[in-house]
Amino acid sequence: MLNKFSHTLWLVAMLFVCVTTNCFAQSDFSKFEIKQGKGEFSQAKHFTFLKRAIKSQGEFVIFQQQVYWHTLLPVKSELLVLADGIYRRNDVEQDYQVLTQDKQINQLLAKLLSGQIQNSDWQVTAIEQTSCYLLVPTLVQVAQMFKQVKLCRNGDSQREIVITDQQNNNTHITMTITTKELSQGDMDAVKLTH
Amino acid sequence: MPLSSRTKLVVWCIQFAVLLAGLSYLWLFKSFTIVADLNQIFSVEQEPEIQLVSEQLEQQQLRQHLLLVGHQDKTTAINYALRAAESLNAIAGIAVKVKFDALPQLDSIVRDYLNYPHAFISEQYRYLLQANDSQSLFNYQFNLLNEMASPWVAATLEKDKTLALADFFNQQSLPSAKLKNHDGFLIATKNEPVGHTRYYVLVNFMSNGTGLDLNVAKKIAANVTSLKKQALTQDTGVDYLATGAAFFTASASSSAQNEMTVFGAISVFATLLLIMIIYRSALSVFCTLFVVSVSMIYGYTALRLLFTEVNVLTLVFAVTLIGIAADYSFHALSELRFSKPKVANPLHTIRSSLLLSFLTTTAGYLILVFTPLILFKQIAVFTMAGLLGALLCVLLLYPSLVVLKAKSAMQVPNFISGLHNLQQVWLNNKLAMRWQLLFIIVGLFGLTFLDNDDDPRHFYKVPDDLITQQQTISDLLAEQWDSSYLLIAGENEQQVLRQMEQLLPRLEQLQANKEITAYSSISQWLPSISMQKSNQQLLSDAVNRGDFTQLNSVLGFNLAARPLDEYQQLDFATWQNTKVAPLFTNQWLQIQHRYYSVIKLKSLQNTSSVKSLANTYTDVFFIDKVAGISEQIGQFRLQLIFIYALALTMAMAIFWLRYGLLNAFVAVTRPLIAVLVALILSTWFYGSLTVFNYVAGILILALGLDYCIFYAEHGLCKKITLTTCVSALSSLFVFAILIVSSTPAVSQFGFTVFIGVVVVFLISPRLALVSKRNI
Numbered sequence: 001m002l003n004k005f006s007h008t009l010w011l012v013a014m015l016f017v018c019v020t021t022n023c024f025a026q027s028d029f030s031k032f033e034i035k036q037g038k039g040e041f042s043q044a045k046h047f048t049f050l051k052r053a054i055k056s057q058g059e060f061v062i063f064q065q066q067v068y069w070h071t072l073l074p075v076k077s078e079l080l081v082l083a084d085g086i087y088r089r090n091d092v093e094q095d096y097q098v099l100t101q102d103k104q105i106n107q108l109l110a111k112l113l114s115g116q117i118q119n120s121d122w123q124v125t126a127i128e129q130t131s132c133y134l135l136v137p138t139l140v141q142v143a144q145m146f147k148q149v150k151l152c153r154n155g156d157s158q159r160e161i162v163i164t165d166q167q168n169n170n171t172h173i174t175m176t177i178t179t180k181e182l183s184q185g186d187m188d189a190v191k192l193t194h
Numbered sequence: 195m196p197l198s199s200r201t202k203l204v205v206w207c208i209q210f211a212v213l214l215a216g217l218s219y220l221w222l223f224k225s226f227t228i229v230a231d232l233n234q235i236f237s238v239e240q241e242p243e244i245q246l247v248s249e250q251l252e253q254q255q256l257r258q259h260l261l262l263v264g265h266q267d268k269t270t271a272i273n274y275a276l277r278a279a280e281s282l283n284a285i286a287g288i289a290v291k292v293k294f295d296a297l298p299q300l301d302s303i304v305r306d307y308l309n310y311p312h313a314f315i316s317e318q319y320r321y322l323l324q325a326n327d328s329q330s331l332f333n334y335q336f337n338l339l340n341e342m343a344s345p346w347v348a349a350t351l352e353k354d355k356t357l358a359l360a361d362f363f364n365q366q367s368l369p370s371a372k373l374k375n376h377d378g379f380l381i382a383t384k385n386e387p388v389g390h391t392r393y394y395v396l397v398n399f400m401s402n403g404t405g406l407d408l409n410v411a412k413k414i415a416a417n418v419t420s421l422k423k424q425a426l427t428q429d430t431g432v433d434y435l436a437t438g439a440a441f442f443t444a445s446a447s448s449s450a451q452n453e454m455t456v457f458g459a460i461s462v463f464a465t466l467l468l469i470m471i472i473y474r475s476a477l478s479v480f481c482t483l484f485v486v487s488v489s490m491i492y493g494y495t496a497l498r499l500l501f502t503e504v505n506v507l508t509l510v511f512a513v514t515l516i517g518i519a520a521d522y523s524f525h526a527l528s529e530l531r532f533s534k535p536k537v538a539n540p541l542h543t544i545r546s547s548l549l550l551s552f553l554t555t556t557a558g559y560l561i562l563v564f565t566p567l568i569l570f571k572q573i574a575v576f577t578m579a580g581l582l583g584a585l586l587c588v589l590l591l592y593p594s595l596v597v598l599k600a601k602s603a604m605q606v607p608n609f610i611s612g613l614h615n616l617q618q619v620w621l622n623n624k625l626a627m628r629w630q631l632l633f634i635i636v637g638l639f640g641l642t643f644l645d646n647d648d649d650p651r652h653f654y655k656v657p658d659d660l661i662t663q664q665q666t667i668s669d670l671l672a673e674q675w676d677s678s679y680l681l682i683a684g685e686n687e688q689q690v691l692r693q694m695e696q697l698l699p700r701l702e703q704l705q706a707n708k709e710i711t712a713y714s715s716i717s718q719w720l721p722s723i724s725m726q727k728s729n730q731q732l733l734s735d736a737v738n739r740g741d742f743t744q745l746n747s748v749l750g751f752n753l754a755a756r757p758l759d760e761y762q763q764l765d766f767a768t769w770q771n772t773k774v775a776p777l778f779t780n781q782w783l784q785i786q787h788r789y790y791s792v793i794k795l796k797s798l799q800n801t802s803s804v805k806s807l808a809n810t811y812t813d814v815f816f817i818d819k820v821a822g823i824s825e826q827i828g829q830f831r832l833q834l835i836f837i838y839a840l841a842l843t844m845a846m847a848i849f850w851l852r853y854g855l856l857n858a859f860v861a862v863t864r865p866l867i868a869v870l871v872a873l874i875l876s877t878w879f880y881g882s883l884t885v886f887n888y889v890a891g892i893l894i895l896a897l898g899l900d901y902c903i904f905y906a907e908h909g910l911c912k913k914i915t916l917t918t919c920v921s922a923l924s925s926l927f928v929f930a931i932l933i934v935s936s937t938p939a940v941s942q943f944g945f946t947v948f949i950g951v952v953v954v955f956l957i958s959p960r961l962a963l964v965s966k967r968n969i
Contacts, residue, residue: 045340049352051750056340075336090337099341099364109342120391139374144300145345166301167348 029133032115032153036063038186039157039177043071046170053172060113060175061186067113068189080192081110087192096192108142112149113175115159122149132160199593206590210488213495213583220498228408228447229503247681247783247790248817254780257401259288259438260667261418262382262394265431272379274432275395278421282399285417287410290399293378298773304349306772307359310764311756312733313726314362317702323732323741331736332744338364339748355753356733356742366718372671382670394435394670401440408447415444437664445657449936450506457931461516462486464927472607472920473527481595482523485587489519492583493576500575507654507939508572515577517928518555519584521900521921522548526592528917531604541593547907551900552585554845558896561837562889565830570889606912614915617959621910624960627860634863637870644873645882648827650820653884653939675714678801678818680793680808687766690789691722693813697793700807709803712796716778719769726763734758827885834888838895842866845899853906857964861906864958865898865950872950879945886943894950897925901958910962922955 038061044053058071069079080087080096086106087096108121117124121142122135132152137143145165152160156177163171197205220226263278265271279292307314315323322331338347338357346363354360373380373396380396401410418436425432466479473479493515497504525544533543559581562574606614668674680697684690694717701713721729734756736742742753769775783790798804801818808816842862849858869891876887901918908914929951932944 043340043342047348047351052748054336054339054748069342071337071340075333075340077333077337077340079342088337088341090333163342165345165348167352169348171342173342 029115029117032117032151032159034062034114034159034177035180036182037177037180038062038182039175039179041069041173041175043174044172046172048168061182061189062114063182063187063190065110065114065116066190067110068186069113070189080190081106081113082190082192083107083110105142105145108137108139112151112161115151115153117151202590203594206586209586213492217491217495217498220495224498225502226498227503228509229505243683243788244681244815244817247683247785248819250783250785251780251792252819256439259399259401259414259440260436260671261397261399262435262667262670263397264384264392264394264433264435266386266390266392268376268381268393270430270432271381271393271395272376274425274430275379275397278418278434279397279399281421282397282414282417285410285413287407288399288401288414290397292395292397294375294380294396294398295378295776298777300345300349302773304346304359304363306769306774307363307764308350308353310726310762311354312356312358312730312761313763314721315358315729315732316361316365317699318365319358319361320729320732323736326739326741328739328741328744331741334361335745336748355745355749355751356737357745358729358733384670408443411440411443412447414438414440435663435667435670437660437667441660441663442656445660446654447506450509453935453937453940454509454512457928457935458516460931461928465516465520465924468920468923468927469524469527472610472916473531474604475531477595478527478531481527481592482520485523485584486516486519488587489515489580489584493580496575496579497572501572504572505569507569507937508576512573512576512580515580517925518577518897519580520924521917522552522581522584522588523592524917524920524924525904526588528913528920530592530595532606532913532916541588543908545589547904548585548588550848550903550907552581554848554899554903555581555896557844558841558892558899561841562892565833565837566826567830567885606916610912610916610919613919614910614912617910617915617962620956621959621962630863630867634866634870637867637874641870641873644877646828646831647882647884648824648831650823650827653886654937675794675796676798677820678798678804678816679795680804681815681817682791682793683813683815684789685787687789688722688724690791691717691720691766692724693811694791694793695722695725696811697807697814701793704803704807709799710795710797714778714781714794714796716781716791719774719778720764720766723763723765727758727761730758730761730763831885831888834885834891838866838869838891841892841895845895849902849906853964857906857961861899861902861961861964864902864961865895865954867957868898868950868954869894871953872946875949876942876946880938880942884939884942886939887946890943890946890950893947894954897921897951898954898958901954902961905959905961906964910959914962915959918955918958922951925951 038059040057040059042055042057044055046053056071056075057073058069060070061068066083067079067081069081071077071079075090077088077090078092078096079099083106086099086109088099089096111117111121117133117135121138123138125134125136126132127134127150130152131154132150135149135151137146137149143166147164147166147168149164150160150162154160158177159175161171161173161175163173165171261275261278261282263271263275265274275292279290282288282290319334322334325331335357338344338361339351341347344360344364347357347360350360350363351357372382374383375381382394382396384392384394386392399414401407401414418434418441422434424430425434462483466483469479469482470476490512493512497508525548526541529541529544556578559574559578562570563578565571682690682693682697684693694715698715698717701710701715704710705713737753746753781792781794783792795804801816801821805816805818808814842865846858846862849861852858853861872894873883873887873891877883880887901921904914904918926948929944929947932940933948935941935944
């Protein structure tokens with residue numbers, strides 16, 4: 001009897017905590033959303049077994065949930081994260097080559113970079129007293145690549161994304177949006193026309 | 195000395211008893227199956243070795259079936275998949291699988307390759323190593339390292355600091371990547387418009403043994419149909435998508451059987467009604483029915499004797515025998531019912547005509563026996579044996595039916611008299627032979643410009659529902675490979691792998707040129723031992739040259755080359771135990787001491803480029819069954835034209851001996867004109883001609899010559915007008931109804947014969963001018 005009572009009490013306590021912390025409510029990511037815009041990024045990959053991080057920086061364009069990721073330093077490369085696949089080229093003279101056409105991966109990556117986070121894709125936990133969220137992918141295949149993602153918003157213009165893979169390596173990305181106005185050239189950059 | 199009616203009856207009874215005994219023996223002791231797979235009608239001539247391998251691969255494919263059970267809730271989909279598997283398991287002769295081993299995970303795949311350092315390099319990486327351009331190499335390596343989401347780099351970098359292995363894996367695409375393993379269930383997902391996800395659980399089942407038994411196919415199809423019905427009636431929200439040979443076979447079989455039953459019944463009913471109207475005797479109806487039945491028994495016995503497998507399409511075409519066999523009865527009935535009572539043995543007068551008619555028809559069908567297509571052989575054997583049965587029946591059994599002989603000569607029906615008068619008017623106002631000749635020349639010339647369609651896929655119509663399901667499954671599983679493929683043969687595994695490696699750059703080129711969208715080869719995952727050694731040498735040389743200095747400084751490592759003899763290579767036997775290998779089991783085959791591997795192709799645009807690629811190398815074969823069959827049908831079509839010419843020449847020779855050269859020429863031009871008109875109108879109606887239109891031409895020739903013989907032998911008398919009219923009408927009842935068949939091949943055949951019979955009926959009375967008995 002006592003045992004039953006303690007269980008009930010525990011459940012009521014949990015419910016109370018949940019109501020006060022709003023744990024049943026779906027997280028609102030509308031402020032993270034970048035419908036269109038361009039800016040600069042810096043990226044640092046921390047492999048657990050390497051002493052130093054692999055750093056790079058460049059510029060990006062986001063348009064219609066598609067991303068153009070142009071690494072400028074230390075080595076130039078262009079990456080297109082489109083609805084139908086991820087494409088890369090190391091040289092402007094070359095054609096883009098497909099990296100993956102797995103729609104689950106590239107759509108999720110495009111959504112992550114453009115801040116279009118859907119509660120159905122992730123198990124979301126808000127990190128207290130910060131504007132950060134911890135996202136754990138719900139899809140098994142995506143989980144093979146991302147163990148978890150930490151997503152932070154710093155005002156309207158800055159986003160921080162930390163991707164942790166299954167080997168516990170971290171990829172730390174800082175994106176700074178410089179403008180939401182896009183020129184025709186910017187929009188063309190997000191298309192796979194070459 | 196002529197045999198008495200009684201002796202003839204005894205002879206007929208003895209031969210029929212022997213036939214029935216033979217049929218019983220065949221029924222009991224010889225295996226005989228009805229095959230519904232229309233692809234098996236055609237077989238492509240190939241080297242025996244390649245034929246054996248491709249047939250084995252084809253059989254494997256025929257046995258494989260897929261059922262996807264879909265629902266918005268994953269657990270519900272799994273539960274219904276389990277129920278479906280249980281219900282399919284009740285069918286004897288198939289093995290059902292719903293739980294599978296875990297799909298290879300990234301880490302486990304990597305583990306299988308890590309023990310062979312530097313053995314695996316992508317084409318691009320190899321190119322950079324060979325270019326001796328350390329800066330380009332570093333740029334390439336850094337971009338790999340810097341990739342935002344590359345699980346292969348994360349999984350291999352600790353063990354392989356050259357990034358070559360990560361790059362090698364990056365280039366691969368795993369088969370069935372769309373299927374995810376969830377507690378042993380393989381699940382594909384589909385995003386629905388409203389943002390929901392639909393889960394499809396895979397149920398895989400294989401028929402046992404080789405090929406697919408028709409009964410098993412029917413049971414499988416019935417089972418899945420009942421599952422679908424249950425889902426609809428109970429409104430469970432579950433949907434079933436199924437594909438595999440069983441569903442196509444069952445559908446083709448049921449449609450052929452339904453058509454056979456309906457068409458057969460309508461033909462028989464219409465023919466019997468016609469007899470009743472013309473001959474005004476129930477016994478005449480019974481006699482004709484008996485002749486048709488006996489002819490069917492003859493045809494069926496011949497099929498059982500000469501073949502172990504018969505295609506259902508043969509049985510559909512077999513309906514046409516009703517029309518031809520009944521003709522013999524009509525000739526006899528006309529003589530018996532409409533001859534003057536004083537004639538003691540009226541059948542005697544038509545004996546030679548019947549024999550001549552049987553010989554010309556049989557000669558036409560005999561030619562089909564020598565064609566390469568098994569379907570036509572079966573139709574020819576069935577028809578010839580059936581006609582023999584009908585002839586024996588009429589010649590030996592009918593003389594005993596004196597009761598049928600009218601006590602006073604019956605009057606031919608008024609419409610036949612009217613038709614007879616019309617024929618005489620036509621005969622008096624016949625078109626000058628030069629115009630007919632001009633039509634033949636123009637027609638023959640025009641025939642060379644008509645469109646011919648030799649694609650076997652257009653001969654039969656697969657239900658749209660089956661096509662849609664197959665397409666949806668292909669989209670869900672992303673496994674839509676072409677039916678054509680490259681087959682590589684060799685004395686040992688390494689030889690096959692080396693052969694495939696030689697092809698890879700060419701296939702890459704084809705892919706770059708968008709001539710194919712993808713290809714799948716074992717050698718993408720397993721380079722030959724010699725290639726692995728060469729890769730190890732290349733990487734060691736690059737390390738020794740200092741090509742990795744920049745990468746080393748980024749990584750903070752100092753990569754040193756090991757002596758080459760310390761490197762190991764992954765051999766084929768070990769690879770077969772890797773996690774990736776099971777995904778390629780249907781691409782590898784060993785028959786005795788020969789090894790074979792398949793390179794699958796996707797969306798091949800131009801077969802000639804792959805064909806020429808295969809021709810460049812020994813032991814590389816491009817297998818394209820559809821193209822092979824099309825080519826074979828095209829050749830057969832040309833052969834048929836030659837057969838027409840041969841049949842007409844033979845007929846002309848016989849007619850020449852009996853009626854003189856000019857009359858013989860007139861006789862053979864009747865069916866020829868009919869065939870030309872029928873083919874031209876068929877093209878106008880269907881857009882193009884298929885081999886079935888040409889085969890119909892043989893029947894027109896046979897029936898046309900038949901009519902010509904009767905007009906030439908008996909002149910233009912009302913009795914012959916009556917007989918040919920009844921014969922033509924009964925043939926039309928049979929062939930015209932085929933036009934509405936859902937199988938395009940059957941419909942086209944029916945249309946051409948329909949037109950041909952009408953034309954030949956209208957123009958054959960001209961031969962009456964030949965007869966001395968012309969009235």
